[in-house]
Every structure is written in structure tokens, then in C-alpha cells.
Amino acid sequence: MNAPTRAVTLVGIGDDGCLGLTSRAVGAVSRAAVLVGGERHLAFFPQFAGERIALRGGLTAILDRVAALAEDQNVCILASGDPLFFGVGRRVIARLGAPHVEIIPQPSSMQLAFARAGLDWGDAALLSVHGRSLDGLVTRLARLAKVALLTDDEHSPPRIAAQMIEYGEAAWTAWVCERLGGADERVRQLPLAELALVSDVDPLNVLILVRTDTAWRAPPTIPFLHEDAFARRTPKKGLITKREIRLLTLGAMALRRDSVVWDVGAGSGSIAIEAAMLAPEGRTYAIEVDPEGVALCRANARELGVDNVHVIPGLAPDALADLPAPDAVFIGGSKGSMTAIVDVALARLRPGGRLVVNAITLENAAEVYQALRGRDLVPDVTLVQIARAEPLARYLRYEALNPIQIFAVTAPSRPVPEAR
Ligand SMILES: C[S@@+](CC[C@H](N)C(=O)[O-])C[C@H]1O[C@@H](n2cnc3c(N)ncnc32)[C@H](O)[C@@H]1O
Known part of the structure; x- marks a missing residue:
């Protein structure tokens, strides 16, 4: 493209202000009758004689x-670094349409950070916690x-480091890169x-993290954690879901990276924790009434480095009332309220979401089956009988695990009929 012909130009600018701008960007500012930007960016142009609009609050207006x-x-909007990298560019284009906006980017703060650290960034993951939860x-x-990572005042590099250490991710080197491009x-x-x-740490910073262990390899994509990886309750309070059963259960839950998951009757948290590993951009809620279970869920999540399990102490269905709508609900324990929990799950699941129930007893199986059929839903049912080889003297022999029935349904997009 030659000279800019569009009425709105989005100019990326660094902490060095006008000094780092290309002649094309300077031309766009000088042709503009209106200059829009954050106070910090507008201050780089004291000589600008046209109208100034400061970006603060309500971007829509x-x-x-x-x-x-x-x-x-001609309107010129100033934004930091590359406006299309976690910046205002997406909103500007959504409002005005790409054909009406010319974008003149600067190097992103992340690109500058890698340059200063002397690190290749082709293999780096680029994330932002700026205005987002940790x-x-x-x-x-x-x-x-x-x-x-792009950070902010609240989600600052020291806070990120503390959270990593709390969840066992301590073997990293950090580069804290503040006010990149500026005099300070x-x-x-x-x-x-x-x-x-x-x-x-200055709020304007980029945090680079690199593992110190050069022999490190990523964990397996499918967790498949042995029961021994979890601290457990006494068996009479409830059995931990065996890993083979967990694998089938999590598969039936159709998890995505950003799924919201409820694990109702979470016990020691094995399903919730593996679900959270498979949905790291989502949120998993572990609902558990037994205080020992609540403590174990928290301890196991911390021990296994999973910081997206939220443990909700309380009895379902009441304890489910304030949780966000789920993409997948697993019921592993119901304390006699199976039908009521199924009702809440079906009412709250997002369209296309999955309800999965594991039943060990005939009573539980009958209850969930009737609850679903009574609502015109025919579940997929799988009877799982697993036997594991265990040592016997110098031989291996099979030892059967409890048979489990897995019930799974997809939430209907229409309202679920009242129970008949
Ligand atoms: C909304 S994002 C904008 C990112 C921008 N589009 C870019 O490409 O750099 C704002 C975050 O970028 C980072 N940032 C922007 N300018 C920076 C600078 N000069 N030095 C360090 N970090 C900067 C900070 O983490 C800040 O919180």
C-alpha cells in the first residue's frame, strides 16, 4: 500500500515516544485533525494543535x-506497541471495519523484552494476565x-512468582523488563x-520465564494419574475413582481447554484435578461436603500443581446455586439427592454440555437412569469391568476392580421437560 488513504490510522508507539516512530507514523499524526490516546501517549505530542481525546473508561462511547x-x-489513534497484540486494535476494527483503519505497528513490548534478554522468541508462548485472572x-x-507475560499492577511479576512457587513450579529464571524503550x-x-x-516493579512491564532444567519434558497430554498420586480419605468414606475409570469418565465429559466443569461429590478431587489439567483455560469447581475431603481436594490440587480447581464446601444441589453455568458436570457422589442434582445439572448446563454420572451401587444406577428417562433422555451407558495384573509370588494374576456404570448424556438445547 502507498500513502495512507483511510480516515482512521492506528499508530503503535513505544515508551520512547516520537523518537521511535517511522516517518509514515509521524506523517499520519501530522495529517490528523483529531488525536486519540492514553494520557501517557498524548503527552508525547505537546505541539499537536488539533482536537485531543483521552482514552479513559468507556471505550465504546x-x-x-x-x-x-x-x-x-483524519483521526489518529495512539496505542502501545503493536495495537493488534493484546491491544485496542481489535475493538477499533470491530467498530469501524478493517477497510477503514490503517495500522502502523511498532515492535511489541514482548518483542523488545526478548531482544533485551537476548532470547529467541519463536518457541515462546505469549500470554497476558493484564486485566485477567491468574x-x-x-x-x-x-x-x-x-x-x-503481559502483566498489570494487580497481577504483578512478584505475585505470579509467589503463585508458581506455591504450586510447585519454582525452577524458572525470570526476566523482568520494565518501561521498555523509555529513558528509565x-x-x-x-x-x-x-x-x-x-x-x-513498574506496572509497565513484560515478564519472561524460562525453565532452568534443560532436561525437562512436558508431562503426558492425557494425565492418567495413579490413585497413589493423590492423598486419600479413609476407604469407608468413599473410594477414589481408579485411573482407568477416570480416563473414560473424562472422555465422556467432552472437555475442551476452556471448559467450566462441576465435579459434584469430589472426594479427594481426582476427577476435578485431571479435568482442570485438561481444561487449563477453564475453571473446575469441586463440590464436597466432608471437611476432610475439602482439605484433601485443596492439598492434592496444590501438590499436583493445578491452580484452577475451586473447592466449594457444601452439599449439592444447594451448593451449586452460585456457580457459573457448566460445560460438563460429573456426579461422583450425591448423598441421596441424585434426582435433584441431575435436575440442577440439566437446567444449568450450557447447550451441548455433558452430564456424566458414575454409579457403583444398583440403587444409584437405578436412580440416575430413572431420573434421565423421566426427562425423556436416553443416556449412553457403559458397564466397565477392569482387572489389573498384580504380583502373586513371582507371577502376575488379575485382580478385578469394582464394576462401574458410566451414564452420559448431552444437555438438550430445548428446556428439559418436568419429571413424569
Ligand atoms: C494492553 S497491553 C498492550 C500491549 C501492546 N499492544 C504491545 O504490543 O506491547 C499493555 C501491557 O503491555 C506491556 N507494555 C506496554 N508497553 C510497555 C513497555 N514500554 N515496557 C514494558 N511493558 C510494556 C505491559 O505489560 C502492559 O501492562
């Missing part, structure tokens, strides 16, 4: 105004060896344990 002004004037960050990091730029390389104690 500002973009409506920009759209109106752009009918007959939930699940450690679960996601479990599969990564090199990461860069600072880049510090330090071990994670030291970063957790630092108190003077």
Missing part, C-alpha cells in the same frame, strides 16, 4: 465518537518451557524465589 469524526476528518496460570505453565528502561534477570520478594 469514544469509538462511536471517533466513527462520527472520521466521516470528514487462575490456571500454573496449570498452563506445566506444559511450557519458555513464556512471556530496566531489565533484571533473577531466580523465581528472588522475584517473589521484589517490591519495586
Whole structure:
């Protein structure tokens, strides 16, 4: 493309202000009658004589105004780094349409951070916790060896380091890259344990994390954790789901990376924890009434490095009332309220979501089957009989595990009929 012909130009700018701008970007600003941007960015252009609009709060209203002004004037919007990288670009294009916006990017803050650290970034995962929750960050990091993060005041590098250490991800080196491109730029390389104690990080920063263990390999894609990996309750309080059964159960739940999951009657948390590993960008809720189970769910999640399991102490169905709508519900324990829990699950599941129930007793199986048929739902039912080879003297012989019935249905998109 030659000279810009579009009424709105989105100019990426670094912390060095006008100094780092290309002549094309400078031309766009000088042709503009209206300059839009954050206070910090507008301050780089004290000589600008046209109208200034500061970006603060309600972006929708500002973009409506920009759209109106752009009918007959050149408007230039300033944004940091590459405006289409976790920036304002997506909203500007959604409002005005790509054909009406010219984008002139600067190097992203992340690109500058890798340049300062002297690290290749082709194999890095690029994430943002800027204005987002830290939930699940450690679960996601479990599969990564090199990461860069956009942070903010609340989700700061020391807080991230503390959360990583709490969940057992301590063997990383950090580069904290502050005010990149500016006169007061600072880049510090330090071990994670030291970063957790630092108190003077500028909110404008990029955090790079690299594993220190060069022999590290990502964990298996399918968790398949042995029961011995979990601290367990006394057997008379409930049995832990065996790993072979967990595999089939989690498969039936049709989990996606961003699924919201309810594990009702979570026990020691084995289903919830593996679900959270498979859905690191989602949220898993482990609902458990027994205080010992609640403590075990929390301890097991921490021990296994999973920071996206939220343990909800209480009895279902009442304890489900305030949880976000799920994509998958697993019922492993119902304390006599199976029908009521199935009703709540079917009412709250998102269309296409999955309800999966494991029944050991004939009574439980009858209850869930009747609850589903009474609502015109025919479940997939799998009777699973597993036998594991166990040592007997110098031989191996099979030892049968409890038979389990797995009931699974897809939530209908129409309202579920009242029970008959
Ligand atoms: C909304 S994002 C915008 C990212 C931007 N589009 C880019 O490509 O750099 C804002 C975050 O970018 C990072 N950031 C922006 N400018 C920076 C700078 N000069 N130095 C360090 N980090 C910066 C900070 O983490 C900040 O919280």
C-alpha cells in the first residue's frame, strides 16, 4: 500500500515516544485533525494543535465518537506497541471495519523484552494476565518451557512468582523488563524465589520465564494419574475413582481447554484435578461436603500443581446455586439427592454440555437412569469391568476392580421437560 488513504490510522508507539516512530507514523499524526490516546501517549505530542481525546473508561462511547469524526476528518489513534497484540486494535476494527483503519505497528513490548534478554522468541508462548485472572496460570505453565507475560499492577511479576512457587513450579529464571524503550528502561534477570520478594516493579512491564532444567519434558497430554498420586480419605468414606475409570469418565465429559466443569461429590478431587489439567483455560469447581475431603481436594490440587480447581464446601444441589453455568458436570457422589442434582445439572448446563454420572451401587444406577428417562433422555451407558495384573509370588494374576456404570448424556438445547 502507498500513502495512507483511510480516515482512521492506528499508530503503535513505544515508551520512547516520537523518537521511535517511522516517518509514515509521524506523517499520519501530522495529517490528523483529531488525536486519540492514553494520557501517557498524548503527552508525547505537546505541539499537536488539533482536537485531543483521552482514552479513559468507556471505550465504546469514544469509538462511536471517533466513527462520527472520521466521516470528514483524519483521526489518529495512539496505542502501545503493536495495537493488534493484546491491544485496542481489535475493538477499533470491530467498530469501524478493517477497510477503514490503517495500522502502523511498532515492535511489541514482548518483542523488545526478548531482544533485551537476548532470547529467541519463536518457541515462546505469549500470554497476558493484564486485566485477567491468574487462575490456571500454573496449570498452563506445566506444559511450557519458555513464556512471556503481559502483566498489570494487580497481577504483578512478584505475585505470579509467589503463585508458581506455591504450586510447585519454582525452577524458572525470570526476566523482568520494565518501561521498555523509555529513558528509565530496566531489565533484571533473577531466580523465581528472588522475584517473589521484589517490591519495586513498574506496572509497565513484560515478564519472561524460562525453565532452568534443560532436561525437562512436558508431562503426558492425557494425565492418567495413579490413585497413589493423590492423598486419600479413609476407604469407608468413599473410594477414589481408579485411573482407568477416570480416563473414560473424562472422555465422556467432552472437555475442551476452556471448559467450566462441576465435579459434584469430589472426594479427594481426582476427577476435578485431571479435568482442570485438561481444561487449563477453564475453571473446575469441586463440590464436597466432608471437611476432610475439602482439605484433601485443596492439598492434592496444590501438590499436583493445578491452580484452577475451586473447592466449594457444601452439599449439592444447594451448593451449586452460585456457580457459573457448566460445560460438563460429573456426579461422583450425591448423598441421596441424585434426582435433584441431575435436575440442577440439566437446567444449568450450557447447550451441548455433558452430564456424566458414575454409579457403583444398583440403587444409584437405578436412580440416575430413572431420573434421565423421566426427562425423556436416553443416556449412553457403559458397564466397565477392569482387572489389573498384580504380583502373586513371582507371577502376575488379575485382580478385578469394582464394576462401574458410566451414564452420559448431552444437555438438550430445548428446556428439559418436568419429571413424569
Ligand atoms: C494492553 S497491553 C498492550 C500491549 C501492546 N499492544 C504491545 O504490543 O506491547 C499493555 C501491557 O503491555 C506491556 N507494555 C506496554 N508497553 C510497555 C513497555 N514500554 N515496557 C514494558 N511493558 C510494556 C505491559 O505489560 C502492559 O501492562
